[in-house]
Amino acid sequence: MTEDVWGSLDSHFSQGHSACFDKSSSALLREIFKPRTIKKDGYFLNAGDKSTEIGYVRKGLFRSFYIDRKGQDVTKYFYPEGSTLFSYVAHLSGKESSYDIQALEDSELLVAKISDFESIVEGNYQLLWLYKKMIDKILVVKEEHAMSFKLLNSTERYKQFLEAYPGLEQRVKQYQLASYLGITPVSLSRIRNKLNLNK
Numbered sequence: 001m002t003e004d005v006w007g008s009l010d011s012h013f014s015q016g017h018s019a020c021f022d023k024s025s026s027a028l029l030r031e032i033f034k035p036r037t038i039k040k041d042g043y044f045l046n047a048g049d050k051s052t053e054i055g056y057v058r059k060g061l062f063r064s065f066y067i068d069r070k071g072q073d074v075t076k077y078f079y080p081e082g083s084t085l086f087s088y089v090a091h092l093s094g095k096e097s098s099y100d101i102q103a104l105e106d107s108e109l110l111v112a113k114i115s116d117f118e119s120i121v122e123g124n125y126q127l128l129w130l131y132k133k134m135i136d137k138i139l140v141v142k143e144e145h146a147m148s149f150k151l152l153n154s155t156e157r158y159k160q161f162l163e164a165y166p167g168l169e170q171r172v173k174q175y176q177l178a179s180y181l182g183i184t185p186v187s188l189s190r191i192r193n194k195l196n197l198n199k
Helices: 003-014 023-032 088-092 114-121 125-151 152-163 175-183 185-196
Strands: 032-036 042-046 053-059 062-065 073-081 101-102 106-115
Touching: 023 114, 023 125, 042 053, 053 114, 062 175, 073 125, 073 175, 088 125, 101 114, 101 125, 125 152, 152 175, 152 185, 175 185
Parallel strands: none
Antiparallel strands: 032 106, 042 101, 053 106, 062 073, 062 101
8 A cells, every 4th residue: 555545635625734654553554454445336335234443534425324114215415525424423323324335436445443442542642633533524424414414505505515525526427416505406506507607
């Protein structure tokens, strides 16, 4: 595994801070994180399975989704490059995941067992900091998405998506984006048309 792989992991989660990994911390990460390729439409996690792995998206795109009582496909979140794949609730509860995590493009990951990651962070401030950053980002994304349904209308949610994920709209299917926004594909088309007319 090349140096630039770990450099990208470090720089992404450092977010402008001066912290970086020393040789012993890097060695521990290299020992447990292994590269994995998942082809388009393949799965990182299936609904009904235990959440035992954590993944860092180096290249590609994923989404988490579930099938509701009406049999409709509902997209919960998107995970582009730099995202962490991890069913935090399922892991904490020890229960099966309630949703799937699927690749929308051919993707490259760094993957480790959660138990191995939790083991190496004990007593290691740098790795504990990295783990915290990963969890923090997951929680922030979920909180912001949940709050958007309480505070924003559908047009505002769409604008928020465009701002948070520039260029991602061209990489996902319309029905996936519509369900993520909590609207129908027809409503999404209307919003797009309205915004185009107002430019």
